[in-house]
Structures are given as C-alpha cells and as structure tokens.
Amino acid sequence: MSVTYRDAGVDLDVAEEVAAALRTRIHTGLFGGFLPVPQLKAYDLPVLVSSIDGVGTKVHLATQLDRVEGLGQDIVHHCVNDIAVHGAEPLLFLDYLAFHRIEPSLVERIVTSIAAACEALGIRLAGGETAEMPLVYPEGRFDLAGAIVGAVDQARIVDGSAIRAGDVLLGLPSSGLHTNGYSLVQHLFYADEYDRYERALGTTLGEALLAPHHCYLPEIRCLLATETVHGLAHITGGGIEGNLGRIVPGGLAARIDVPEPPPLFRYLAASGIDETEMRAVFNMGIGMIAVCDPAVVKQIGCYPIIGRIEGGDSEGRSVIWA
Amino acid sequence: MSVTYRDAGVDLDVAEEVAAALRTRIHTGLFGGFLPVPQLKAYDLPVLVSSIDGVGTKVHLATQLDRVEGLGQDIVHHCVNDIAVHGAEPLLFLDYLAFHRIEPSLVERIVTSIAAACEALGIRLAGGETAEMPLVYPEGRFDLAGAIVGAVDQARIVDGSAIRAGDVLLGLPSSGLHTNGYSLVQHLFYADEYDRYERALGTTLGEALLAPHHCYLPEIRCLLATETVHGLAHITGGGIEGNLGRIVPGGLAARIDVPEPPPLFRYLAASGIDETEMRAVFNMGIGMIAVCDPAVVKQIGCYPIIGRIEGGDSEGRSVIWA
Numbered sequence: 066m067s068v069t070y071r072d073a074g075v076d077l078d079v080a081e082e083v084a085a086a087l088r089t090r091i092h093t094g095l096f097g098g099f100l101p102v103p104q105l106k107a108y109d110l111p112v113l114v115s116s117i118d119g120v121g122t123k124v125h126l127a128t129q130l131d132r133v134e135g136l137g138q139d140i141v142h143h144c145v146n147d148i149a150v151h152g153a154e155p156l157l158f159l160d161y162l163a164f165h166r167i168e169p170s171l172v173e174r175i176v177t178s179i180a181a182a183c184e185a186l187g188i189r190l191a192g193g194e195t196a197e198m199p200l201v202y203p204e205g206r207f208d209l210a211g212a213i214v215g216a217v218d219q220a221r222i223v224d225g226s227a228i229r230a231g232d233v234l235l236g237l238p239s240s241g242l243h244t245n246g247y248s249l250v251q252h253l254f255y256a257d258e259y260d261r262y263e264r265a266l267g268t269t270l271g272e273a274l275l276a277p278h279h280c281y282l283p284e285i286r287c288l289l290a291t292e293t294v295h296g297l298a299h300i301t302g303g304g305i306e307g308n309l310g311r312i313v314p315g316g317l318a319a320r321i322d323v324p325e326p327p328p329l330f331r332y333l334a335a336s337g338i339d340e341t342e343m344r345a346v347f348n349m350g351i352g353m354i355a356v357c358d359p360a361v362v363k364q365i366g367c368y369p370i371i372g373r374i375e376g377g378d379s380e381g382r383s384v385i386w387a
Numbered sequence: 388m389s390v391t392y393r394d395a396g397v398d399l400d401v402a403e404e405v406a407a408a409l410r411t412r413i414h415t416g417l418f419g420g421f422l423p424v425p426q427l428k429a430y431d432l433p434v435l436v437s438s439i440d441g442v443g444t445k446v447h448l449a450t451q452l453d454r455v456e457g458l459g460q461d462i463v464h465h466c467v468n469d470i471a472v473h474g475a476e477p478l479l480f481l482d483y484l485a486f487h488r489i490e491p492s493l494v495e496r497i498v499t500s501i502a503a504a505c506e507a508l509g510i511r512l513a514g515g516e517t518a519e520m521p522l523v524y525p526e527g528r529f530d531l532a533g534a535i536v537g538a539v540d541q542a543r544i545v546d547g548s549a550i551r552a553g554d555v556l557l558g559l560p561s562s563g564l565h566t567n568g569y570s571l572v573q574h575l576f577y578a579d580e581y582d583r584y585e586r587a588l589g590t591t592l593g594e595a596l597l598a599p600h601h602c603y604l605p606e607i608r609c610l611l612a613t614e615t616v617h618g619l620a621h622i623t624g625g626g627i628e629g630n631l632g633r634i635v636p637g638g639l640a641a642r643i644d645v646p647e648p649p650p651l652f653r654y655l656a657a658s659g660i661d662e663t664e665m666r667a668v669f670n671m672g673i674g675m676i677a678v679c680d681p682a683v684v685k686q687i688g689c690y691p692i693i694g695r696i697e698g699g700d701s702e703g704r705s706v707i708w709a
Binding site: 072101106115191194197202339 | 389391396402403418419420421422423424425427428432433434435436437438440443444446447469470472473475478479481485513514516518519520522523524525528529530532535537544546547568569570571573574575624634661664667668
C-alpha cells in the first residue's frame, strides 16, 4: 500500500498551480514579501500600526449567492479603516484563504478582488497564503482573513486621548452592514429570499447585504487635514456603543442621537431583530464616527452631527443614547 | 418573534469576555496595534518583510489530542523563519483564530502560547482577532493563522541571488514535521494510535508529531554574522526540492545528498507513504538549508554539509538528488 497526499484529500498540483497564478498578482518575495519604506526615515518617530481581521460569515453568504467579488473590498477596507482611525497611512496587506478543497476559480476571483482593492489605495499586496484543510473545513466552506500594516508619526497618532467636553460627533455613512452581523442575518432568511427584489431596498436583499465595506481613508485624510480630529471610531462588531465607547476618555460621555437608519436596517428590524440587539450588532447606517473640535463644522460642514461630548454621568457610561 | 445573535449561534458576551481577557496579553491599541520603530531610521533603506501563514491541520491533531500548547510556537516560528531567510529581524506578529463557537479556555491556552513564543523572541504581539463563525466551521473545529512583519536594510537582503557554483549547502535539523503534511498523516492513522508509545520514536506518535516548529532565528543570526550566506531556504510545504528550488538562480543546480532522515520520517515511510511523496511533502529532517561560501565551514563547521552548488544540467533542474 502506498498513500499519497491526494488520497488524504489534498491536491498538491492544484495548490502549486494556484500559487503560481497568484505570484503574478502578489508582490511577494520568495518566502516573505518585500516593501521598501524610505518614507519612514523622514518621520520623527515612526510607529507601525497593524491589524488583523476576517469578514465573518459574509464569506458564506457571498459564496451561497456566488458573488464573491466584493470580498476583496470587504477585507481590505475593514483593515484599512482599523488603522486609519489612528491616523496611520496603510503600507502593506496580506491575505489568508483556507478551504476544504482549493477551488482555483474561486481563489482567482477573490485574490483578484483583493489585489484591485489594494491597488486602488496604493497598498502593496505583500503576500498571501492559500491553504487546503479538508479536516477543518466542510465541503464548500472557506474562510478569509487579512492583515494590514501602516505607519504614523508618533506625534500624529489619533487615539481619543484629545477628546474633550464640547466636541462634536460626525457620523460618516456606512454602505450597509459592512462585515458584521452576518451570522444573525443568515439565521433570519431562507436561501430563496435573497434573490427577491425588495421595493423597500430598491434592490434584492442579497445585493443590499453584500454591498462592500466602505473605505473611509480618503475622508479620514481630509478630516485630519483640518487638525480638528480628536478621535475616530470604526463602527464594527459591538455597534456604535461598543466602538465609540472605546475611545471616549474616562469622566466624559458621548451623548448621541442617531438619525433614522437606512432602509436595510429598518428591513432587518421588521424581520424580527429587537432594537437593543440591532444596536449591539449593526452600525445602524454609521460606519465611522469622528470626534472633532466644533471648528470642524465651519471647515467641513457636510457630515451630520450625531452627538456631542459632555461630562460623564453618575453611572459612568461613556455612551448615552438620547 | 424577536431574534438575537445568540439564537444564531453567536454569543456576544463570550466574545467580549474573551476579548477583554486577551487585551492584557496583546499590546494592541484600540482598533490597531502600535509599535514604535525608531531603529528603522538608522537603516540606509529600510525594507519591511512580511508573511502570513497557517499551521494547516496540525490544529486538528493538536485539538484531538488536547495538546494545543505547542501551536503558539508552531505559528510564530513558522512565520519568523519565513522572514528570517531574507535576513529580516522580526518586529511584530498578529494572530487570527476562528471557531464554530468560541471556547474561552481554548483561546486562552492558544493565545498564551502565542504570547510566550513572541515574548521569547522579543516580538510585539500587536493584535489578534478571535472570530465565531458557526456557518463556516463545524462544531469542535477551528483555524489558526498568523502574520508577521520584520525589517532588513536593503543592502542586507538575502534572496539567493548571490548563490554561485562551489557554494556548500548546510542542513539545519528540523524538530519534526514542523507544520506540513498533517492532512496526509491523519489519513494514515486511527485516533487510538497516537497515544501508544512507539519504541522507534522514543515517545508516543502523537508527541512526536506535535513537536513544535523549530525557530531558526538565532542560528540564522549567527550564520549571517559570518558574511558567508548566499541564500536560505525554509523547508515547508513542497519539501526540500520545492523550497530550495525557489532560491537557486537559473543556470545553477543544487546537488544534494540528504542523510538518512530521523526516526519519525522512517516511521511514516514504513506506514505506507512512498519515497517520492515523502520528499514532496515532508522536510525529511532538514528544516532550513543555508547556501554558503565554503569559508563557512572553517568559521562555523557544525552543520552537516548536504550538498553543493554546481552548473545546471541539460534538463534545467535546479535541485538534483544524488
């Protein structure tokens, strides 16, 4: 008896073929990927800012609907936003894809979308791993994760510590659910409901749910240029309260009055998710909150003001809903 | 009817509890993790070297045998080796863990092992993501990936381009299978075979298979100090031929004569894997190959010489087995 990797459900030829195809797209070295960063020498004190994340079970919905082309923007934008909130400029991105069995056409479509999202933002796609793990993933299932590294000069780090009473909160609109709440959503609907046109959404439910995660980098750059930004919160898992609460300093509180959420959120609420749960899971139409000196209003004045910073209340809450 | 995330199989409280526990261990910021890198200003041209990888289905075997404590070294050392072969010093590491359902004690054990592996090498554990994805992972299954970033001064990049005829190949011993070939291995054995003491291995099969991936960073630093190193190959998936072949320049070939592999590899061969497959999948006892000027032998002289670089043969092979 002679046993091969193929018998064990792993096809080395397919893995190598996929790796070879990807090499043209990924600026990788041999074992690691290279990125010269001469610009860091000009920083007074360069600080690397990094993050790693997945897109949750949005991968599952995208696969079910055979619409995986948005996943590149989902994972890249999610990661870019997570370091942009600290004032960092993105430098490089790495992706991780793991399958029951590598599907070359699926890998091709997803990595193409990742490469395009990176290229649009001037980020180096420095490497990636495509793994075949029949013992971990069931047939037809896969996972996608990404890691990002950027840099900021230490004196320019944004971390919320400059937030003070009287600051205003600007709410930057989201493009949909971004990458949170998909296990809950997929628990609510039957497979045949996603392709049905929904008048309230102006599109199908599937289309609305798969809208790619919005990238806030250009808007954040613009806001930072006003020198009024005291804190930025990326609204992901945990919703507005969970994420805004992380940057409000002790002794202060954000009193917020969020406008009525866009149709998709009202549609989900009407499908049976209660209000408290909605707020704990979803971004409610606001994917990024900028906490700024009120001077920002004169300088920018285009984003809705969704709240203000005031002295903390006796219960020590950092976020108070109006 | 009111539906919650818990109904969908996701427990936000557990996720938050785990996140809070990990914050003490991970030097993360709020959304991204910070690492000041003043040392890069002293480089003539700093180059970031990065890599992302998983540990394959070794996670599955480690879980089955309830011995996950080695996984931290597995993922960290795998990543460290992948950038150390380019002469880079590691700076920061990020981990990704995804579950059917987050098991706090398992997360705790794995992240503790990752943090310890990072700390031992002076690497900043700059962030991590722990995801609960009931729609992607079956019950009891999980995946682990990691990303690393290091730096090297451009003039000191090692990429094999300096390799020339007459160079010697040093074989640095592996500690076992490292992180490759585990789907194949788990196809060969029944669950009750792992705990049986094997005289040939001097331990149980499970113990031998779960030996953590060896870290070559100290040895690579020592070799680089001799200024004789022309290329380094980390022997992972694809075996010696697949990985050494990546760094041998065109027109040259590595003629290798690998010593008899350690007992674990002979044990696996005897269990029914043919020789060609063994070589294509496993490291055969050599986890790192250093291609060096022969002067290295006088300076170091402690690693077995497993081959030499010569002019390429008419078939254009880059690796020729003696």
